[in-house]
Amino acid sequence: MAKKKKKLIKYNQTIRKIFGGEGFDEGITRVPLDNLIEMAMILSLKEQHLTKADLVRAFRRLWSNGDTADRALITEYLKSLDTTFKADKTVTSNEARLEKIDEILAQIEHTPGEEVAIKEQFEEVKLKKITPQRIARALMRLRNAQKRGTLEERFDGAFDDDGNFVFFHSFAFEIFEEQFHKILQLSCRPFEDEEILKLSEDALGRKLEKCKEEAIQKKREEIGHFLEIASKPNRYLDKEKIIHALKRIPEQCDFAFVPVPEEYLREILLEMFKISDIEFLSDALRLFEKKEKILFGNPEWKVSYRLMLEVEKRWIYQAVWENEPLPIDEDFETRRVEVEAQFDAELTALKDALLHEAEGLEMRAEEIETIIAHAVIDAIAQKEILEIPYKTLKTINRHFARQIEGLKLKKQREELLARTIRDFKNLFPLAREMDRKLIFHLGPTNSGKTYAAMQKLKEADTGYYLAPLRLLALEGYETLKNAGLQASLVTGEEQLIDEEAAHISSTIEMANFQVDVDVCVIDEVQMIADPDRGWAWANAIIGIPAHTVIMTGSEDALEAVQELADWLDEELEVVRFERKAPLILNHHPTSLKKLEPSTAIVAFSRRDVLALKEQLSGRYDVSVVYGNLSPEVRREEARRFREGESQILVATDAIAMGLNLPIQTILFARDSKFDGQSRRLLTPSEIRQIAGRAGRYGLHEEGYVGALTGPVLNTVTELIDEPSPPIHGPYRVMANFEHIDLIAKIVETESLSEILGFFVKHMQFDGPFVAANIENMLEIAKMVDLYNLDLKTKYHLACAPLSIGSPYLESVFHRYLIALERQEPIPFQLPDQLPPVAQTSDMLFEAEEMVKEVSLYLWLSYRFPESFVDTENALRAREILNAFIERSLRKGVFARACKRCGKPLPPNFRFGICQECFRGGRQIRRYAKK
Template sequence: MKDNWQEQLQNLLNCDLKTLYPLARSLNRKLEFYVGPTNSGKTYNAMQDLKKANSGLYLAPLRLLALEGYEDLKESNIDASLVTGEEQILNEDASHICSTIEMIDFDLDIDIAVIDEVQMLEDNDRGWAWVNAIIGVPAKKVIMTGSVNALEAVKKIASYLSEDLQVIRHKRKTPLVVLDKFTSLDKLEDGTALIAFSRSDVLKLKQKLQKKYSVSVIYGNLSPEVRRDEARRFREKKSQILIATDAISMGLNLPIKTILFTTDTKFDGVSKRKISVNEIVQIAGRAGRFGLFEAGYLGATRRDVLSYISKEFESPIKTIKPPFKVKINNNQLEALSSHIETKSLTKILKFFAENMVFQGPFIASNISSMLEASKIIDTKINLSLEEKYLLAQAPITTKSTIILQAFDSYIATIIKKKVNHYKPSITLPKKAITQKDLLLVEDEVKKISLYLWLSYKFPELFPDNEKAYILRNYFNSFIEKSLKGVLIDEKRFEDKPKFKTERTKKQDRTSEKIRDRNQKSNKKRF
């Protein structure tokens, strides 16, 4: 009996990924890779092919890109639907779907699928989604777009699948010129984008430069709607200068003439390090948009940064190498839970990463955000393993108190099967004054995104999606207005919050009760 159990476990721990997608295997798919640098027209050409198809699917790395693809198809009079984790616009007559890559439907047979930014398969937390899409998207023709560093990776996966691959190379449409001298912040030309690598540095630069220039900002913590509005202001020349993190490396078409790096180091979540040639090339490629400029320019605001950028820019791009990371799926989760006799999601995820073996150039991997969420979820009782797995994939950040408190409340809702109506955690003033003020509102928008994500998974328990959309627009509008104003250095205002969270409001109510009680006591005394 024990030998049989061991044999079953060993069979479970050996997986051939391509067998998990029988519909894709039945279609005799043709693979094409539109490879080239930024500003080479590869995604444009892929979208043109998609428009000609009787049915099609666009898989985007960002909600913002999925929305732009959806709007592009509609402008071409093609019926389309939009499907993201927190937003679904469904058209019964749609022949095409634009979706974030995690939301792919592996049971939908289509003519052409476009998988955008395929070099993302190297990403530690999201690379699994590109691996699954390349292997499993059920399309007769699969068009991948991406940079040259992903070429060998795509070839290896195609070889594993025994599917034909055609590589279609694209060349950059405008030259990219490295400047000889660093550029002073006092002498910036219109159409310049300054690159920093943290939200704090972006806002500090904005604070400094907006005395002389009109400025737009883009960084990762901003919602897609606000990023889009800031990009629109820059595109329409309502702002002269753009200050951004590497969030601009994907998903926004911007009229940038010159990219200037303000630093050559970034914190990558683990340590502070020098930026790589791949990162420099991806960001720098945004300069010199075809049709607007004859060339793009790359430089820096400091002599030492320019020296590093210039040298690194000339070095070879680093090729993405196997193994490629694979995330646990529902069936593997349930089977492993049964075999190792545990309902602890954390234990199952760790067992999967340590013991699972895949045929082909793949490796079992855990997503750091899922592991962090699983530790929270495993402390809750009366959740099924399926519910735990679903919740572990929710869009949360453990760095935000607002989101952690909301997540705890939402888990309780699912356990108790009690309806949860959306309630904001903060009350807005007229505008944000400090960076901390702004961060609270940004986190509130993320909390709304979490609620909307859950409203599609548990619509009966989280029914306020329309209210949440309205509030998201309201908070986004507040952020947009605040970014156009002056944010004062928060160190001068650390003890003076400009608006209140639910916790501070409760503290105020308690203080008022104590004050009232003391006043009544004093009246009795005298």
């Protein structure tokens, strides 16, 4: 088949050369009659003695049949003539066109008049586009048009392009004892195009007659319904105006929206509302009102402007005729709010832009507001439009740039001075004096890399364990103690100091860079890539004063560790570890009704964890772990699972780091998480880190990984073996107080937020480093700058573990700041009487927030012991709250509460309010509309 197709293509190409680029059907008409007869004899055609037209048709049929033998003979014969049959440029192609049309029409029944019309239609059509199908369609349209013309004459109307029959009819109107007639334009669609050919003229006429009658009757009913409405008392129009308006209705009138004369509308709107002007458009009205606006809340900066409201005429017509109130005032108010909000946003954006230009300069916000107001007031007075014209915007920016030029020069000198503090590693002189050796224990979870590092730490005379979490620091402390070593624990809110201890277990942010040790273990070093906390790992790797620094982490951190080692010019040894227990991927999703003991289900939000706990509580004893819980509660929940008091663990990805649990099976509830900015798919590294917790070595010979649903299982299967991209610089580093103090002297300010902003924006370092992301610290710095405190106090306060975004904790923090400013002791109140268990998820959340308050108080007590004097009560409060949370997690149902009435909501309820409150709100809205 393929060979035949190639031959046919070759013959077509040869024919086009012979016929000067045209196809066979066009070129055969130029072959002389003698040659056609001769070729017919060669091919044994019976038409060899007919006319040229007959022979042309015969050869066209023969060629279109596609027989390769026939095409070969025809092609060879035409080539043997040793000539080409190009189209004669001096003769138009009209003859060939007419000949082809005659040939096609000979096979179709038609009238002489139709033949003339067809030839006129195809007069400019290319020859190859003249086909039997096109001519048949043209004949059909022609005959349809003829029938339509007959019907148009007979029924006094016309068909439009869409097939609708348009006609006029006179209707009688009677209202308020007044009678008159109006001729209106109607339309109906009596039949489809294909019906015209099928039906006789009489049948078409009957359908058209019926269609007209139905359209007339429908319009008559519309008029009757409208007149019934129009005859009722009307607040807008008297009888005389109603009759006058009806006599002026257009021929095409929708009686649902009968036009009201412009002069009547103008009179109605100007009398009833505070409208200053009206502009009439084709389908709408533009209404204008005079308004006033105060800029930046200053009564001295008042502007007048015209507010425009555009409304559809149809809506106003309907309201006028139906005697409904016109909510023009309400719409103007809505429009005013929108326009002024947009204008305020423009003002704010301009102010912010100028403040950004003046960042770090000695210029107050009030000065910038004055510059903007004076320019904007004049611009609005000229155009009466509440907006900042582009020309005015450019003028303000240009003048402001000139005004701050001198201040910027000063700022640039300050930045140049700040850039002299570039070599970050020299901020840690003790580490630089030591001949350090770096070791990287590289491997997946459950490979024994941390265990091996801790063994080295136990063997050392002095040592440091730096953990990513307080819970891990506590485990490290207990590991050292259980090995018979004297050890201290140092975290932000808890310090257990043994003066004789040579080993310290600490959270990484609390690392001490002033005490040298033999061995330091830095756990989970891949956290160096974390945008918020990564600086702590970078600082530790660069500055921890230990002869041997052992780092543990995953494969993706290798290039980062190697890059830092090269930059520090320190020896690096890489020790690889393999997973001890194999990890097996499930092939099918797992039902919540068929869970095996030692199973952990991982969700990625507190809400999902509590919802799953509620679904499972009837069938299993369940432990719960999520980030908002205190370390003590997380540890207790982990203990219950570890010791078999609960069979199932429901957790967030908090279990991915630091909890050594006897998990045999990990099940993913979701394959996405909210990372603080957006919801995204889990990364391969995150999936492996979580999945790796299954199959704890020594407890289970193998681990299993699966999911609760098919789509989530597909994601896990697809990504779990996908390699993670290596971590690269630049790495975030954090300034210490000495650094902050130096910047304060350079920029000559005691404002911590200005100093930190200066650090983030301007500090440059040698090596692969940038300033850390300290958004949370900056927000706290803005709070502490409101109080009269020294810079060192402000710095320590800005490092506090305060959750920005929690109104409760922010109010507590402000109370602490007031007391610090007054130099008053700060007591800690024990919580009020708590119920046995939390009755709702919100009640549980409140307890969790109170535990965070305790952590904040204890953290501050180690920095400001003379002010935070009530640590005993704080510790007691932590015990009470943790016990309450633990009881609630074991026994509570955690139904969410209705945001309006506070009643518990059903499990997995989609909305934030209950049905009763929703229905009540809907009734209020319905009543308001009435």
